[in-house]
Amino acid sequence: MSGVDYSPLVLSLKVALISTSIVFVLGVFFAHQFARKDFFGKSVIESFFMLPLVLPPTVVGFGLLILFGKKGWIGKLLLEWFDYQIVFTWIAAVIAAVVVSFPLMYQSASAAFESLDEKLENAARTMGASEWRLFRTITFPLAWPGVLAGLVLSFARGLGEFGATLMLAGYIPGKTDTIPMAIYFAVESGQMEKATFWVIIIVALGFSTIMWLNWWSKRNMRRFTNEKRNR
Amino acid sequence: MKSISQFFFFAVILIFVTGCTSKDETKDVEIMVSAAASLTDALNNLKNVYEENNENVLVTFNFGSSGKLATQLEQGAPSDLFLSASVKDMDKVTSLGLINEASKVNFTRNAxxxxxxxxxxxxxxxxxxxxxxxxxxxxxxxxxxxxxxxxxxxxxxxxxxxxxxxxxxxxxxxxxxxxxxxxxxxxxxxxxxxxxxxxxxxxxxxxxxxxxxHAPIVYPGAVISEAKQPQAAQDFLDFLTSDEGKNVLKEYGFK
CATH class of the missing domain: 3.40.190.10 (Periplasmic binding protein-like II)
Incomplete structure (x- = not known):
């Protein structure tokens, strides 16, 4: 296998890393905002957030095409204002990955924030901590194990996303072919050697990601608990 | 108690839903046709025309990509007629002895x-x-x-x-x-x-x-060798190649 084109590997990593970063910021922000608030329509918004998890990927892909397509609501504006077509680019693959992995991040993060002991936060408030400092030093570190779980799931989902990506980013060899797409088309055309190669790569990638994050979180947790003990 | 009543509620719905799909009792011959997805619209029209002329026959379709249908037939899925969009998949089931070779015919073309x-x-x-x-x-x-x-x-x-x-x-x-x-x-x-x-x-x-x-785009059809209704399946295949059948296929962009 000397003549292997590694572009699917590079592209998949790029897409999954960028989409996980976006999902991390969005997911933590919304989960924290919604955690202890109850307002009219909250459950409607939360159900909407969860939708990509239960819809078939082709439906998500079709919905995204309606939004981002050349004649779509957002796609039309991008074309008019910036003369930019987002469909059939690697950015489209990032959008698809963000949409399908957001529910996983949101779910994990909101469960983590909701299970926090509110007394700890209130104690910090009585000592005059600002809301940002409170979030940075109390809330987020305590929610970290849950957020981390969401992070791992989002990365894995982004790496494996296929259906919506195929519709929105298309299959352009060398430009928008992520590993799942390379596997799909290799299997369909009977190139089993190529398919097996990419399957091994993606399994190794997923496995080592989870191993690394587990190790990393354990180390960080230990440091965190030690610091507490030393104080 | 609540969960038991819920269970019965779903059981009743299930019985109702399955009851609705029972087949038409007045038809005594049912042919199962495994057909390529690209034929969907044309065949649904052809089915109506055919059933009007042959009141005792019910035509039921199983649509899918030709490759998937060939695999289903290989696994022994019940079917009377195979209408493929590719020669390759028809050749595959032929080599496995799953079809009656005498009945094989290219019933339409595409461009x-x-x-x-x-x-x-x-x-x-x-x-x-x-x-x-x-x-x-x-x-x-x-x-x-x-x-x-x-x-x-x-x-x-x-x-x-x-x-x-x-x-x-x-x-x-x-x-x-x-x-x-x-x-x-x-x-x-x-x-x-x-x-x-x-x-x-x-x-x-x-x-x-x-x-x-380009290589010719032909649609081969053949009666399945294990068909339950081989004669009715052959009749329907003959209907596709008749002038009436060809005209309907032409209306849907086939050649």
Whole structure:
């Protein structure tokens, strides 16, 4: 296998890393905002957030095409204002990955924030901590194990996303072919050697990601608990 | 108590739903047809015509890609008639002895057409007119795995244009996806079967490929050797190749 084109590997990593970063910021922000608030329509918004998890990927892909397509609501504006077509680019693959992995991040993060002991936060408030400092030093570190779980799931989902990506980013060899797409088309055309190669790569990638994050979180947790003990 | 009543509620719904799908009692012959997905609209029309003329016959379809249908037949799925969109899949079931070879017939043909969105102002009248410098994305089927892509590659290889157009190509996983890319305006051009272009009111046909440029696109049909209703299946296949059947297929863009 000397003549292997590694572009699917590079592209998949790029897409999954960028989409996980976006999902991390969005997911933590919304989960924290919604955690202890109850307002009219909250459950409607939360159900909407969860939708990509239960819809078939082709439906998500079709919905995204309606939004981002050349004649779509957002796609039309991008074309008019910036003369930019987002469909059939690697950015489209990032959008698809963000949409399908957001529910996983949101779910994990909101469960983590909701299970926090509110007394700890209130104690910090009585000592005059600002809301940002409170979030940075109390809330987020305590929610970290849950957020981390969401992070791992989002990365894995982004790496494996296929259906919506195929519709929105298309299959352009060398430009928008992520590993799942390379596997799909290799299997369909009977190139089993190529398919097996990419399957091994993606399994190794997923496995080592989870191993690394587990190790990393354990180390960080230990440091965190030690610091507490030393104080 | 609540969960028990809920259980009965769902049980009643389940019985009701399954009860609704029981088949028509007045028909005494039912033929199961495994048919290529591209034939869906044409066959549903043909079924109505056929059942009007043969009141005791009920025609039931199982639509799917020809490759998947061939695999189902290989696994022993019950079927009386196989209507394939590709010679390759028909050859596969033939070699496994699953069909009655005497009944095998190419019942229709399809053509390759170059399409664009109805709103597009592209002016082209043939495949040779495509100017790589003047088009955006060009939707085609993936040539290694999708039949329509294989035929499309045949055409552009023949015309010596494949390499020049390659960088513009977005490859669909099936012909309907190619159609969707053009219908939604995300690709400027696309190559699909004439029967697909025909059912869409959002695309217009710019040109039809010369059949000499690609391998023939034929639809072979055959009666399954283990058919429960071999005679009725043969009659329906004969109906497809009759003038009446051919006219209906033509109405749907088949040749």
């Amino acid at each position: 390759l057409v170059l399409i664009t969105h109805t709103d597009s102002d592209l002016q082209m009248t043939s495949f040779e007119d495509i100017d790589p410098d003047n088009i955006g994305h060009f939707a085609v089927g993936e040539p290694e795995s999708v039949p329509v892509g294989r035929y499309t590659k045949d055409v552009f290889d023949h015309l010596g244009m494949w390499n020049a157009l390659k960088s513009h190509m977005v490859m669909g996983s099936d012909v309907r996806q190619v159609l969707t890319h053009v219908e939604m305006g995300n690709a400027d051009l696309g190559v699909v079967y004439s029967s697909d272009a025909f059912i869409s009111d959002k695309v217009k046909v710019l040109a039809e490929a010369d059949p000499a440029w």
